[in-house]
Amino acid sequence: MRPAIWTGDAVRALAVARTEAEQARVLELLGLASVAAPSPDPSVEREPGDGSPDPTTAGRPSTPGPPRVPERGPEPDPDALEPAADAPPGPETAGAGPPLLSPVRVEAVLLPDSLDEPDERLPFPAEHPARLPHLPLLVxxxxxxxxxxxxxxxxxxxxxxxxxxxxxxxxxxxxxxxxxxxxxxxxxxxxxxxxxxxxxxxxxxxxxxxxxxxxxxxxxxxxxxxxxxxxxxxxxxxxxxxxxxxxxxxxxxxxxxxxxxxxxxxxxxxxxxxxxxxxxxxxxxxxxxxxxxxxxxxxxxxxxxxxxxxxxxxxxxxxxxxxxxxxxxxx
CATH class of the missing domain: 3.40.50 (Rossmann fold)
Structure with a gap:
């Protein structure tokens, strides 16, 4: 269960963080790392010993090894990054909240006190069943x-x-x-x-x-x-x-x-x-x-x-x- 942490708490904490690594650590401590964790930029090469820890290994014990050389892949198509308007939510958005549903129809609502007296007769949608015939109280x-x-x-x-x-x-x-x-x-x-x-x-x-x-x-x-x-x-x-x-x-x-x-x-x-x-x-x-x-x-x-x-x-x-x-x- 996600802890009772408000978004404002994360905003105030991130405002004082100086590096991306510190921001990642703050989000991890607040329990929000799975929601909005910063991803490393593959275009930035890090020199070994430059003092900037890798956000993906923050909090883990460091082991010496050869410097990592980022691999560059083909540039992504910007149009391919935009999801289609009618596409269902993918796994990358599943944790952000319930999916947004498209309304089936919109029906008119009559208020207790109509806006226009004596009666505000709002039109019914085409798919709404016809109003029943009125049987008046007096013959x-x-x-x-x-x-x-x-x-x-x-x-x-x-x-x-x-x-x-x-x-x-x-x-x-x-x-x-x-x-x-x-x-x-x-x-x-x-x-x-x-x-x-x-x-x-x-x-x-x-x-x-x-x-x-x-x-x-x-x-x-x-x-x-x-x-x-x-x-x-x-x-x-x-x-x-x-x-x-x-x-x-x-x-x-x-x-x-x-x-x-x-x-x-x-x-x-x-x-x-x-x-x-x-x-x-x-x-x-x-x-x-x-x-x-x-x-x-x-x-x-x-x-x-x-x-x-x-x-x-x-x-x-x-x-x-x-x-x-x-x-x-x-x-």
Missing amino acids: PRWTGAILRSVVSRRVGDGPVDVAALTDLIARGRPVDRFPRLAVPTLRYGVQVLVDRGGGMQPFRRDQNQLAETIRAVVGERLVEVGFFSDVPLRGTGPGPRWTRTGYRPPEPGRPVLLLTDFGIGGPLDDPRRAVRDEWEEFAAVVTRAGCGIAALCPYPPERRPDWVSRLCPVIHWDRATTAGRTGVSGR
Whole structure:
């Protein structure tokens, strides 16, 4: 086993060595002689008794003998000394470390927080298997009706309320304005807040697809999409996490739609998991701004804490949900 000698130790020791023989001796003492031992230069003839020991015999007892005359062979071809680019490592490089492997392919990696919200869809290599078809949480043919039921507001712009008008006349009261039936409308738009926390990571494709569907249903100019992690008050914005700022509620009357799990999913020991007090503070901020709140949650009611249902209307984000089962139409 190679001793625990750092390369810096060898560099500092070699800096004070005066000859090649001393450098070879230093490397031998450090246990690095087999890694980088200086080889004698055959072009230099050594005179017997010149005081320069042969590095190859350093440390051995010297025996008298005739002077050694170096034999000169044919000059090596410089091109032959360079190994081919695709040649496997030879025995001369086997001790220098494991051989370098050529990558078979390079695959794209999606980060926990994508660089470009709402989704950074990196292309897959040609040899990568095709992405499986996406099966959305909501039934596609019902999604438009569900969203209209969730994000619309009820206002008195419908037909004349005949029953109310009859009651006014029967009471003998003046009719200065015809009472009208309340109908849902999307003209107030919606603020969509998308949770990018760890618990919602399995549902990112559904979040992205639903955000695009909301824009198509309500109108591009009336939809404001913001991203947050775990709870909106920690920072909300249209871009990645490091670009988000403090949460600002929308203009009065514009509803707020949350795409979140309220901290139900994800690791139980996640220190970033949002707590009840943070969500209740967020709901108070939105309510004081004169806006309503609704949420789509991928977990069924039996998985949600009781305080979540008291916070705002929560729709089960699943294929069994229909427009008639949302229970939030016309807030």
